[in-house]
Amino acid sequence: MDHASTTPMADEVVEAMHTCFTQTYGNASSLHSIGREAKTVLEESRARVAELIGAEVDEVYFTSGGTESDNMAVKGVAMRNRDRGRHIITTAIEHPAILEPCRYLESRGFEVTCLPVTREGIVRIEDLESAIRKDTILISMMHANNEIGTIQPVAEAGKIARDRDIPFHTDAVQTVGKIPADVNDLNVDLLSISSHKLYGPKGVGAIYIRKSTEIEPITQGGGHEQGLRSGTENVPGIVGLAKAAELAQAEMPKEMVRLTAMRDRLAKTVLEEVEDAWINGHPMKRLPNNLNLGFLHVEGEALMLHLDARGIAASTGSACSSRKTMASHVLTAIGLKPEEAHGSLRITLGRDNTTEDTERAAEVIRESAEKLRAISPFRR
Numbered sequence: 001m002d003h004a005s006t007t008p009m010a011d012e013v014v015e016a017m018h019t020c021f022t023q024t025y026g027n028a029s030s031l032h033s034i035g036r037e038a039k040t041v042l043e044e045s046r047a048r049v050a051e052l053i054g055a056e057v058d059e060v061y062f063t064s065g066g067t068e069s070d071n072m073a074v075k076g077v078a079m080r081n082r083d084r085g086r087h088i089i090t091t092a093i094e095h096p097a098i099l100e101p102c103r104y105l106e107s108r109g110f111e112v113t114c115l116p117v118t119r120e121g122i123v124r125i126e127d128l129e130s131a132i133r134k135d136t137i138l139i140s141m142m143h144a145n146n147e148i149g150t151i152q153p154v155a156e157a158g159k160i161a162r163d164r165d166i167p168f169h170t171d172a173v174q175t176v177g178k179i180p181a182d183v184n185d186l187n188v189d190l191l192s193i194s195s196h197k198l199y200g201p202k203g204v205g206a207i208y209i210r211k212s213t214e215i216e217p218i219t220q221g222g223g224h225e226q227g228l229r230s231g232t233e234n235v236p237g238i239v240g241l242a243k244a245a246e247l248a249q250a251e252m253p254k255e256m257v258r259l260t261a262m263r264d265r266l267a268k269t270v271l272e273e274v275e276d277a278w279i280n281g282h283p284m285k286r287l288p289n290n291l292n293l294g295f296l297h298v299e300g301e302a303l304m305l306h307l308d309a310r311g312i313a314a315s316t317g318s319a320c321s322s323r324k325t326m327a328s329h330v331l332t333a334i335g336l337k338p339e340e341a342h343g344s345l346r347i348t349l350g351r352d353n354t355t356e357d358t359e360r361a362a363e364v365i366r367e368s369a370e371k372l373r374a375i376s377p378f379r380r
């Protein structure tokens with residue numbers, strides 16, 4: 001129940017990769033037939049990924065994952081447009097793969113505005129509009145948040161960016177393959193994908209870059225991927241990503257309904273049976289598989305470990321180090337007090353979860369929360 005961290009690969013994905021490792025193992029840049037075969041599967045895979053997001057084939061570039069795609073978008077667009085301006089807009093709840101490159105650029109003379117979010121974890125469009133300046137050269141707003149699952153008004157934000165001629169990027173790592181994420185519906189110029197979040201292999205990803213977007217490479221070398229991302233393509237990984245994309249696209253409508261129902265039932269049971277518990281994030285504008293719960297006077301990390309001991313993998317928004325608990329920047333951004341952020345538990349359901357799993361999880365969460373509260377020094 002920690003599918004926002006990573007996902008297991010389907011047998012079909014492993015099989016497709018195996019064929020690639022053993023048969024189409026060539027270097028896609030080689031001109032002999034082994035190389036040309038690798039080039040063919042590489043381009044077929046590109047078409048597959050493009051189809052999932054409604055892109056043109058030559059607007060998809062393969063990378064080593066979500067982190068690299070995010071770095072390419074932020075640094076590549078900023079560096080290319082630095083003579084036009086040095087102002088970047090992003091949000092307070094982005095993944096570190098966006099926030100850290102922004103921080104790096106700040107140390108190199110750029111200015112970054114981090115938009116706040118509401119209590120429910122959504123960016124206000126008015127805030128974006130008033131943050132835009134004459135020297136704004138990039139806006140990056142994630143499609144859905146990895147901790148609290150909130151879905152951001154990306155299409156609206158993209159329209160505003162386009163009207164003002166500002167390149168617009170979205171980190172869609174948590175949405176591609178899970179909910180519709182079409183680059184034209186979303187009005188984006190750049191979009192990041194990670195394979196291992198959609199039941200593909202780790203260490204591979206992609207970035208969509210709309211034609212005519214001004215960007216420069218952050219990696220120099222042999223000029224692969226239209227000169228934007230040098231380095232011999234990870235063809236087996238890319239083939240795995242493409243197979244995962246195909247499976248995700250086929251099952252998405254059914255899986256969205258199934259996961260939403262399971263998620264809502266789990267939430268209802270926990271909120272009925274555990275007192276002083278609540279849901280972090282927006283009740284509706286959230287990923288079908290994401291449930292982020294808050295419990296007063298329960299240490300999230302302890303709860304997570306209790307669940308782990310009973311065979312349930314979940315995640316928490318707080319990390320405890322030598323009695324000082326660090327709340328996540330996302331839970332802080334939605335305005336939780338430290339004692340509220342302490343007791344957070346993130347459940348992210350996936351393909352391999354069943355209703356029996358969620359029923360058992362509800363039971364274990366209730367028991368563990370009671371045990372932990374009984375020993376809490378804050379509970380009187």
Ligand SMILES: *Cc1c(COP(=O)(O)O)cnc(C)c1O
Pocket residue numbers: 004064065066067068070095097142144145146171173174194195196197203204205
């Ligand atoms: C996981 C994740 C990333 C990083 O992707 P990797 O492929 O693991 O580098 C970036 N953004 C979001 C929202 C994520 O959830």
